[in-house]
Amino acid sequence: MNTKYASEWIYCVSEFLPDDLALNGNRFMLGNGYMGVRGTLEEHGENELAGVMLNGGYDQVPGRWREPVNAPNGLFTVVDGAGEIVRHEQRLDLRRGRMARETEYENVTVESERFVSMANVHLMGLKYSSTRSAKTSIDSKVWNINGSHFHILETSLDEVVVKTQEQGIIIAVCSEIEPIDETSFYKYISIYTSLDCDDPVAAARENSRAAKEAGWEKVGAEHDAVWEKIWARCDVKIEGDDEAQFALRYSLYQLQLTAPRHSDRLSIPARGLSGQVYKGAVFWDTEMFMTPFFALTDPAVARNLILYRCHTLDGARRKATEYGFRGAFYAWESQETGDDFCTHFNVTDLFTDRPMRTYFRDKQIHVGADVVYAIWTYYEQTGDFSVFTDGAAEAVAECARFFHSYAYYKEDKVRYELLDVVGPDEYHERVHNNAFTNRMVKFALETAVQVLELLRERDPEFFHTLDRQFGFSEEVGSWKKMAAELYIPSPNEKGIIEQFDGYLKLEDTTPEELKTRVIKPTEYWGGGHGLATTTQVLKQADVVLMLNLFRSDYSAEVIKANWEYYEPRTEHGSSLSACAYAMVAANLGKPDWAYTYFMKTATVDLTGKSKLYLGPLYIGGTHPAANGGAWLSAVFGFAGLQINAAGITATPNLPSHWKSLKFGIEWQGKAYQIHVKPDTVRVYEA
């Protein structure tokens, strides 16, 4: 592992490797849900992928992909004639969300510390000192994957105002300098956009001014205090495994810095706030791998993530209409409106250099069911009924309506089927009756029925208003019938649940064998003619993920048989895969099988060993879903946590070298501590 940690809270690298610039930009991320600041150095610019990504601010250069906008970089500070780097150390303090660096150039030594305030989401603080005088400014030549988004309206050393070309978003970056001595200073950088308020320039100026007035110590202390509260809620202590302890904590750090605490109009993009990869879009990753973490550690964040889906329901409705369905068809790649910004040609074929038709957008229907799953789980765990009247009931019902309109009835077999879909395993497009999708949709239909009943009972007035507007109650009968008669593939005589119709007839081979057939190293294995498409090799957990979610429906023998069947056939080409294998293995009483996958998911942003290219496309960045998956693996896997109406239980399946595992959760408005040892479990109110 390419990490070196000075203490249990510090991540540190002590050499400067130009090849690691992109990776270290991810590893040393700072952020606060409003913005994410890449861990490049102050002197770095667009070539080094310096980035100050604004969550929810999207813009499109004509003919290119729509992507989030990087704000002008107020940290930008250079010393002329510094020379080559002689010595370098860079540290990330997870506990306080601060990055520090000390770099000896041939002709100058630079030290700095920075934070992105958790207490004031528009504020960054920089403390900078050097042995020769430095020039600090606001760099408006920012990193973009899909073209330059700015018209520069105004630029000076301490104020840059730009306007994005498609959306006309005004972004104001203002700074105040507080000199310490001739070569050292504090810099208070503020960002406001026209999405935040009517006069972002004035707001940014005032914010920096106020910060400068309060001073470095005070704004820093306020920031630290929020992080302290965050850690008090979510930290997990692993006794007996420092490496796992650090990796898990680091995962939670990365996840927390992406969380929108200040707005219910934002969610968490698949690559967090680390850049424009995947169009900065929100995927099902959030609902399946992040919301469950927040629901149990910081329900207000989970609520924001859910309300983001409620606020973007009209985009999902438009997508359903576009494809000839009713209800809501949630986007594969969702931005601020909920419209789907995934294209039908999302990958380039390396052999012909032609755009490749892919079916992420139009066939990956499980997203809506994942949203329903997140909503219901949140409600079950928090008891927060208000989420339904704030939009979630409507969203759930529109998803059910969509699924009914998507489904077909097979008279010959007396059942509903879901045809022509893409499941989590994207290497197999346009399959019929994907087990994961079908089971999730059944859950969504049942949930919709239940939510409407609940609503009618607890808030009849709201229910009737909603129903008058949308006519859901007329359709509840058809959802019930479909849920009851929807085909859910059963285990075969060997206990294997077929991933989709015909999967078991495909060529039976392994990812390792397929690698020997690769012609171009980054060729895509899916799509119309990818190597995996005609084989049983899957990109990521699919049936195993389904078994993890619905484990009470299946015997341990069946779950084990499927884990053992699918595991050697899974490429883990997605960072979402490992945690499902970890959780299921731990629950099977095989924590040592699980441990490898747990470490894989928990270290993904430390090692940087995930895929960096899909075809010719850069797909690097941070992996908040894997970060969330690390927590899920520890808590639902190794600790064996189960939460239901009856209460909280834990059935530990600790890796053999772990002495104990300790963490907190919030359930039904109360905080609990759970302390698990190999043979004992303690659950107590905190």
Next chain:
Amino acid sequence: MNTKYASEWIYCVSEFLPDDLALNGNRFMLGNGYMGVRGTLEEHGENELAGVMLNGGYDQVPGRWREPVNAPNGLFTVVDGAGEIVRHEQRLDLRRGRMARETEYENVTVESERFVSMANVHLMGLKYSSTRSAKTSIDSKVWNINGSHFHILETSLDEVVVKTQEQGIIIAVCSEIEPIDETSFYKYISIYTSLDCDDPVAAARENSRAAKEAGWEKVGAEHDAVWEKIWARCDVKIEGDDEAQFALRYSLYQLQLTAPRHSDRLSIPARGLSGQVYKGAVFWDTEMFMTPFFALTDPAVARNLILYRCHTLDGARRKATEYGFRGAFYAWESQETGDDFCTHFNVTDLFTDRPMRTYFRDKQIHVGADVVYAIWTYYEQTGDFSVFTDGAAEAVAECARFFHSYAYYKEDKVRYELLDVVGPDEYHERVHNNAFTNRMVKFALETAVQVLELLRERDPEFFHTLDRQFGFSEEVGSWKKMAAELYIPSPNEKGIIEQFDGYLKLEDTTPEELKTRVIKPTEYWGGGHGLATTTQVLKQADVVLMLNLFRSDYSAEVIKANWEYYEPRTEHGSSLSACAYAMVAANLGKPDWAYTYFMKTATVDLTGKSKLYLGPLYIGGTHPAANGGAWLSAVFGFAGLQINAAGITATPNLPSHWKSLKFGIEWQGKAYQIHVKPDTVRVYEA
């Protein structure tokens, strides 16, 4: 056009071009439905693609494609030291089915004439003379695309007996020589196989002996007499267009030589008897483009073609079972058993050299409906009810059963749909609700209902026996319901019928434009990532073919709108395409639009301008479906023939330079002559 005809019945080439060897092998075909003999010269062997293809004798070399067998070539005759060719003329007499050649080599001049007897299907005759002594024998080194099939059991100058390796078919080729003078002889060559009789060697010997005894003149006259009868039934006379006259006659010649008159266990492969291309398999081509010709000109042949499908019904049943359906799923590539010998990887990707998953086999469900269409049309035109009790009723009902088990019901839209199919336009695989397929299936379901009613009425005993065995009558209700509620795409506001769901949203471009994107000249435009797959460019008539078959369902405006819409988007990559465009255009009163397509279909085997390669695969040969299509275009297009219960009508749409069109048909057991001029129609009993 690369032809030169000496008279209206003679096709002639008068130079020898080595590059034309394969084409001339096709152009100078002889045959009699039992065997097809390629028009190579006597001195040619496997390198020149000499071939004596046996209809229905299939064999497989392990690991290769199963294909028809070429028999040892009894025509093989060489003169040593002949030198280079100085002068060459080769003539095909269509009227008598004879090929003659005269070749001046540097050191010898060779003349020969040959025929493949229509009177005695096991017999070939060769008259050979040269200016120096020649050696004649039986060449057992025959042309094979997929490996050598023979074990040689016995070989001498006048007798070769071989056994095929998979099926163990014994093929005996025996010859008798009758010398004329020192350098001239007649040769009587006979072929029998163990599929024909128990002792093929004795049978072949006896057949040649008897022919020799009868003598050249007599066996030749018997052969000629059959051809004379054939032409009396099927010839079409075009006044005012010698080129069209010859091309159409030539088409009928090519088609007639493939027709199995002697057996109801054989059909006509897609490349006739010209070689092993497309595995020598029988496709839907027969039912849609050949059977209708024979049904009206030689019903006994049509009956044999239909009974071939009845005899191979069990293969179609096995295929249905293989894919999880009930009933009969007719093969895309049918050989002697009806099992499908098409593979799931039928094309090789030129960019990766990997086998390409194609869906000809598992998704082109329309074949069964095409079979039903041929059966019903045959019955309607001939009144031959016995075909139903000889197997056709069972076949029709099993097709309906299959279609019901394939279909899905869409509650939301209150209709049945046919999902995940490939229509005639194979460039778009796995589409939903292909208009052609849906309409054909509706026809098949209605026909099945009607056939069972007819059977119950006319032969109740047979009906009850059949029904006791297969239980069809229990399912008739579901077929009726499905036929009534099956989704048939309607014309949109512009009158366009969408080829399949979503077709009109695809990139709108033309074949010409696509050609500019081609990277490798023979790259496949369909499959998982072919150039046409994401565009509206279609391989061949699809909606237009449907409109041709069901023209009374649609207004002339709609038919015209679709012709005009689809025509510029059609690549005509299949030889089945042109005739559909010709027929529809003629019926729209646009015979000059039709004429180009008529000539394209009628000259396909003369020009050799069809595709020769699909990916790396040779697909050349003759085109009996296009040959049939030429007749259909003349008779149903230009003459505007309509046949229904009320009788025969014709509505001429002659090309402007045609003075008249005259042809015979047989309808309900009686022969009629139809004589069409621009303004007059005469129909009279012949």
